[in-house]
Amino acid sequence: MNFTSMEMTFAFWCIPLAMFLPLIWAGFAKAGASGYDNSQPRAWLAKLEGRAKRADWAQQNSYEAFPPFVAGVIVAHLTGSEQMVVDILAGFFMLFRIAHGAFYILDNGLLRSLSWAGGFACTLGFFLV
Numbered sequence: 106m107n108f109t110s111m112e113m114t115f116a117f118w119c120i121p122l123a124m125f126l127p128l129i130w131a132g133f134a135k136a137g138a139s140g141y142d143n144s145q146p147r148a149w150l151a152k153l154e155g156r157a158k159r160a161d162w163a164q165q166n167s168y169e170a171f172p173p174f175v176a177g178v179i180v181a182h183l184t185g186s187e188q189m190v191v192d193i194l195a196g197f198f199m200l201f202r203i204a205h206g207a208f209y210i211l212d213n214g215l216l217r218s219l220s221w222a223g224g225f226a227c228t229l230g231f232f233l234v
Contacts, residue, residue, distance in 0.1 A: 114188060116178045116195035123174055123199065127167035130206050133160035156210055163209035167202065170224060174198055177231025186234040194234070198227035 134150065135141055138157040142149045150161045181191045201224035208217035 114182070115192040116182070116188075119195040119199050120175055120178060123167075123171055123202065126199075126202060126206065127164045127171070130160050130164035130167060130210075133157070133210055134164060156212075159212060160206075160210050163206040166209070166221070167206065170202060170228070173228045174224075174231075177228045181231040181234055186231075190234050191231065194227045194230045198224050201227065 134153060134157045138153050140149070153161055178191065178195060181194075201220045204220040205217055205224060208214075208220055
């Protein structure tokens with residue numbers, strides 16, 4: 106494989122999108138609460154309740170899901186997997202992760218868990234294709 110001519114595929118473009126997803130959920134957490142203390146943001150976030158707290162949890166879970174996703178995309182590319190399949194998996198991963206965060210904030214545990222499972226299945230798929 107010639108790494109100097111590797112193009113930016115849809116799956117590769119999903120990596121920076123996934124990287125910024127936790128920041129969106131952090132914005133929901135901070136916008137939904139008052140008294141933000143920038144000198145101790147983690148202590149402040151730990152005291153949140155309700156929707157803002159769930160948005161913070163969505164942020165944390167997005168950070169946890171990011172490294173395996175990135176590794177999966179890279180491994181799929183390096184092993185020469187069918188590009189359309191890799192792009193589809195990446196697209197569905199993003200949809201599942203956006204849904205996961207939304208369902209987290211909306212406090213819908215069943216749909217949150219199903220969307221988490223969908224994203225996890227996509228991540229596993231990168232290693233299986």
